[in-house]
Amino acid sequence: MKSLQEQVDWDKSDGLVPAIVQDAISGRILMLAYMNSEALKKTQDSGWVTFFSRSRQCLWTKGETSGNKLKLRSIDIDCDRDTLLVGTIPQGPTCHLGTSSCFDRDEERPGFGFIGQLESIIKDRAENPSKDSYTSRLMDQGIKRIAQKVGEEGVEVALAAVTGDRDEIIGEVSDLIYHALVLLNHQDLTIADVAQHLEERHRNH
Secondary structure, X not given: OOOHHHHOOHHHHOOOEEEEEXXXXXXXXXXXXXXXXXHHHHHHHHOEOEEEXXXXXXXXXXXXXXXXXXXXXXXXXXXXXXXXXXXXXXXXXXXXXXXXXXXXXXXOOOOOHHHHHHHHHHHHHHHXXXXXXXXXXXXXXXXXXXXXXXXXXXHHHHHHHHHOOHHHHHHHHXXXXXXXXXXXXXXXXXXXXXXXXXXXXXXXX
16 A cells, blocks of 8 residues: 555645645644645654745744644545645644634634633633632642542433433533543543544444
8 A cells, every 4th residue: 555655646736735734623724834745754753743834945843933833643635636634633822823723713613623622721721720710720629529520410411311301411411521621631631632542442443
């Protein structure tokens, strides 16, 4: 089977192909840049996304100065073999303007993508405590209290399921997910670690 390097049609665009960067957890499109063969190899070898700068005519690893790197999760090639889709775990804002994505403002939106945003909010509350923040106060109480809340919410999800009340189920599952995210953050883990484990479990079964 051909390697990814060999599959890309480098000749079509003078040795450069567009690389669409996507948040591997939320599915949100973060940015667009370009890769040549060397940038692709460095990305695969290092595990950190590297591009080719058309203005400076050199390689650049995203976040090498700002620290907002892109941890590689996957790379897929399109059907025409001239565009790459790069799945990443952002280590901070992707856009140089300080937003998560170069394509839109950081605004709340429904759906799974908000879980990633919520995780970032929890991380901020942990690193910048506020007496007015429930998350900060919960973090300050320690892992025993956090674990207790996860257990309580799990029971409430089960009870809501028994009653079959749709709104109650949604509310209780929301509480459970929130407290589970707090627990993960307290243990220096992320939802990305969980997603990766689920993916590996799926592949192995």
